[in-house]
Every structure is written in C-alpha cells, then in structure tokens.
Amino acid sequence: MIGVIDYGAGNLGSVMNALKRIGCEGRLVKGPEEISGTKAPGAKAPYEKLLFPGDGHFATAMASLEKSGYADAIREWIQLDKPFLGICIGLQLLFDSSEEAFPSDAGKPVRGLGIIPGTVKRFPGRKVPQIGWNQTQARPLSKLFCGLPENSFFYYIHSYYTAPADDSVTAAWAEYYVRYCSVVERGALAAVQFHPEKSGVLGLKLLENWIYAS
Secondary structure, eight states, X not given: OEXXXXXXXXXXXXXXXXXXXXXXXXXXXXXXXXXXXXXXXXXXXXXXXXXXXXXXXXXXXXXXXXXHTHHHHHHHHHHTTOOEEEETHHHHTTEEEESOOOGGGTTSOEEOOOSEEEEEEEOSSSSOSEEEEEEEEEOTTOSTTTTSOSEEEEEEEEXXXXXXXXXXXXXXXXXXXXXXXXXXXXXXXXEESSOGGGSHHXXXXXXXXXXXXX
C-alpha cells in the first residue's frame, strides 16, 4: 500500500489517478501517527511506501507540516530508510532552508525538514515561474530513470530550484537560467522537481520504477 500525504495542499487528484493507471493502490494518509513509530505495539504499519505530492508555497507548507506533526513523522520515516518519493515542493521541503519566505519575512531563509543538506533558491531570470516541458538529464545509474532515455522531457512548474551541498545526491539535472538539481536519490529516498503524474508515458514509467525498484 502506498501512502499519499495530504497536508492540505498538493496535486492529490492527479497523483491518485496516475497510481491507478499503473495498477497501484494508493490511500491518503489520515494523520502523522499512521507513518510514525508511535503506533500501538505490534500494530502493523499500513503503508510500505510514502509519496509526498506537491504544489504550494515553501513557508506555508512547512508551517502546516510542523503544526500537524507530519514534519517529525516524515523525518523519522526517511531516517529509517523507508521508500519515499517527493514531488515538486515535496523535493524542496527536504532541504535545510529556502528563499521562499512569507512576504513579511522576505529576505530571510525559511527552515525546511533538514534531511538533505543544501538550500532552495529563486531562479535569477525574469521569466519566473518555469512552466512547461523541460529536458531532464539523468545519471546513468539512476533507479528512477531505469529504462528511460538519458535525456527525457517532463512537466515543470516552479519558481525555485534546489542546490544540494553535496552533488552526489543529484540523480538528474535540468536547465532554466541555471543548471540545477532536478532529482535526488539517496538510499530509499527519492524526490523530483517535475510532476511525473502530468508527464505522460515517461512520467508513469518513472512512478513504476520508484514503486517496483524501491
């Protein structure tokens, strides 16, 4: 069973439909207690894998995760090296901090989940956000890109990009004003900046790779 986190925002409908199209069962996580270690002794974990779909604002999303208790539950899940896939904001939130603050805090970095060392930065150009299809170049040994072209096109919509402190976690890159990290892979942790659920056949294949290879 794949648990899909509903934190009050995100592209849930398209993600659930994409999972159905590839024959996988997904269910919305009802609360952080379902994915944390605080369940009753002997209780069976309801999910084998966790998916965090994303649309939204970094600071707003982090505030929601902290308030709901999801932040600590996600950190615990990933620390235990259980299969996790973040999409769009679900990638960015894994980092130490972001430039995407509340208007009143403009210029001050916002703390993220702190799972991947690095920051989230705003694109330097005028035409922001990036919206549409963009070429994505993968490392040869990427698990997510197994059976996919080394250079594949996926659908993006974002104004900020991730900059890992250690580039070894980068599994693929894209370019928009700058060359940036588009995909991270580390153990059972994976996350992508684009939307596989909106990226046609290649996006569905990538989801299948995550489900069956993790």
